[in-house]
Amino acid sequence: MKRIVIVAYRPKPGKAAALKELTKTHVPRLKAEGLVTNREAVIMEAADGTIVEVFEWLSAEAIKQAHANPVVHQLWAEYAEVCDYVNLNSLAEAQNMFAEFSPV
Numbered sequence: 001m002k003r004i005v006i007v008a009y010r011p012k013p014g015k016a017a018a019l020k021e022l023t024k025t026h027v028p029r030l031k032a033e034g035l036v037t038n039r040e041a042v043i044m045e046a047a048d049g050t051i052v053e054v055f056e057w058l059s060a061e062a063i064k065q066a067h068a069n070p071v072v073h074q075l076w077a078e079y080a081e082v083c084d085y086v087n088l089n090s091l092a093e094a095q096n097m098f099a100e101f102s103p104v
Helices: 016-032 060-066 071-084
Strands: 003-011 042-045 051-057 084-087
Touching: 003 016, 003 060, 003 071, 016 042, 016 060, 016 071, 042 084, 071 084
Parallel strands: none
Antiparallel strands: 003 051, 003 084, 042 051
């Protein structure tokens, strides 16, 4: 069964632009590995600069496969240099009935 996920990346100081560019390559790189669907990712920015991404894995099994994939490990290393992962509910926007973000 396909799995849609929402992830929030808070940029490290001075890394906002690098985070945005990296996130634009995220799903295409996962797709090249056969891990995600053709659904286009939605990339947004919260008022505090946190980047929010919505994308679709092919399956729960694909998520498991990602954990053993060297390309995914490289992506994780690149993300570790530019951001910290944060809970979606830590964003002010997530407290609203209709959470609004700026498109990236």
